[in-house]
Amino acid sequence: MHKKEMLESDLVRKFRKEEWHVLFTPPYCPDLQPIELFWAAGKNWARYLNTEHRRSIEKCIEDLRAGWYGGGAKEPADCAKLVLHSLKKANERISKDEDGILVGRIETGLTVKEGCGGGLLTSLVHEK
Numbered sequence: 001m002h003k004k005e006m007l008e009s010d011l012v013r014k015f016r017k018e019e020w021h022v023l024f025t026p027p028y029c030p031d032l033q034p035i036e037l038f039w040a041a042g043k044n045w046a047r048y049l050n051t052e053h054r055r056s057i058e059k060c061i062e063d064l065r066a067g068w069y070g071g072g073a074k075e076p077a078d079c080a081k082l083v084l085h086s087l088k089k090a091n092e093r094i095s096k097d098e099d100g101i102l103v104g105r106i107e108t109g110l111t112v113k114e115g116c117g118g119g120l121l122t123s124l125v126h127e128k
Helices: 010-017 034-049 057-069 079-095
Strands: 110-112 124-126
Touching: 034 057, 034 079
Parallel strands: none
Antiparallel strands: 110 124
8 A cells, every 4th residue: 555656567667667658448348459459450351351261271361461461452450540549439438428437538648659660569658
C-alpha cells in the first residue's frame, strides 16, 4: 500500500520514462486491441484467397503474410489506422456508459507515432 511503484511492471515504468502512455484494455475486447485487428487483417485475406478450402501450410503462411505486409493486389495493414480505430471504439464504449463509471476521451493528447517498427509496431506518444 505504501509502495505503489511496486505495482507497476518494469516495462510500464520504462514506457512512462519515455512519456508513452500504456492503455490497458479489458479481456475479450478485440476491437480495442490493435494486435487483434492486425491478426484479423491477415486471417481475412487468407480466407478470401482460399475459396476452395484446399491449400498447403506454406500457401496459408504466404497468404497470411500478404494480408499483413501486403503483396500482389493487397496493401499492407496500416498499424497507425488500427490503433486509431481501437481508440475510436474505446471512446464509443465510454460514451455509451449509462452508469457514468467511464468518463473522458482516450485520445485526448495522444497521437500515433509514424513509422515506428517499420509499420509493424505502433507507439502512442503524448504531445507536449
